[in-house]
Amino acid sequence: xxxxxxxxxxxxxxxxxxxxxPKTAMLxxxxxxxxxxxxxCVIAQIIFxxxxxxxxxxxxxxxxxxxxxxxxxxxxxxxxxxVFDKLGRYAGAGAFLPIxxxxxxxxxxxxxxxxxxxIFGSQVKFFSVVGPVLVNGIVWSTVAGxxxxxxxxxxx
Amino acid sequence: xxxxxxxxxxxxxxxxxxxxxxxIAQLLVVRTKISPARILVVFLIAGIFLETIGVFRYIREFxxxxxxxxxIGFGASLAKGAIEGAKQHGFIGAFSGGLTATALGIGxxxxxxxxxxxxFKPKTK
Numbered sequence: 001x002x003x004x005x006x007x008x009x010x011x012x013x014x015x016x017x018x019x020x021x022p023k024t025a026m027l028x029x030x031x032x033x034x035x036x037x038x039x040x041c042v043i044a045q046i047i048f049x050x051x052x053x054x055x056x057x058x059x060x061x062x063x064x065x066x067x068x069x070x071x072x073x074x075x076x077x078x079x080x081x082x083v084f085d086k087l088g089r090y091a092g093a094g095a096f097l098p099i100x101x102x103x104x105x106x107x108x109x110x111x112x113x114x115x116x117x118x119i120f121g122s123q124v125k126f127f128s129v130v131g132p133v134l135v136n137g138i139v140w141s142t143v144a145g146x147x148x149x150x151x152x153x154x155x156x
Numbered sequence: 157x158x159x160x161x162x163x164x165x166x167x168x169x170x171x172x173x174x175x176x177x178x179x180i181a182q183l184l185v186v187r188t189k190i191s192p193a194r195i196l197v198v199f200l201i202a203g204i205f206l207e208t209i210g211v212f213r214y215i216r217e218f219x220x221x222x223x224x225x226x227x228i229g230f231g232a233s234l235a236k237g238a239i240e241g242a243k244q245h246g247f248i249g250a251f252s253g254g255l256t257a258t259a260l261g262i263g264x265x266x267x268x269x270x271x272x273x274x275x276f277k278p279k280t281k
Binding site for chain 2: 147
């Protein structure tokens with residue numbers, strides 16, 4: 001009896017929350033993410049093509065590394081001059097899903113906590129956002145490697 | 157001439173795939189209120205999974221920067237490094253390979269963030 005009342009009350013409250021919370025217009029926000037994210041990838045691809053022309057003897061893997069490094073440096077610089085924050089507010093996932101967003105998360109957290117000191121402010125906060133990405137990335141890729149080495153051992 | 161057309165087609169594919177991934181992530185943000193950090197982790201693990209089962213190679217050949225630039229590509233190169241490390245050095249390689257493969261990106265990100273933190277003061281808060 002009481003449980004049911006609580007359930008009803010919760011439902012009413014959920015409805016209320018839904019009614020008062022600001023609605024993000026869905027389609028425009030998807031479109032913004034789409035074109036900013038897509039453009040980021042296109043810029044990277046163009047840089048990749050230019051590097052391939054400039055360094056024809058270097059392996060494709062290394063050129064991908066140079067390309068990602070380049071866009072990371074650009075993103076961190078844009079974070080420094082305050083442009084990337086605006087881009088992030090505008091594009092949402094279009095700004096944070098590419099590797100540029102990873103770099104921005106690191107740099108902006110570092111800048112934000114500069115006032116609390118260089119070591120215990122900035123440098124501690126460097127990994128406050130990207131920490132989960134690194135931890136999960138390292139753990140699960142190690143698992144992937146172990147699975148493959150077990151398969152290699154069993155199959156020979 | 158056909159080479160230029162090929163390149164333009166490639167850029168269109170890169171734009172479409174990269175954009176689509178970001179739009180899917182944005183859909184998750186808008187619809188489910190999952191925090192961006194979690195979405196990053198989900199895409200990262202998706203990349204690791206796709207690389208582990210050997211599918212990501214074909215996706216990369218198709219979409220190039222469209223999948224290597226989003227965080228899914230970071231996951232894939234971590235997994236690729238770990239798998240190749242495991243092949244070359246056995247169990248030890250599984251632990252070292254992922255970081256070795258992504259060391260350049262992480263190193264650049266940390267060093268450039270450090271420099272920017274020293275050089276710039278935050279503008280808006």
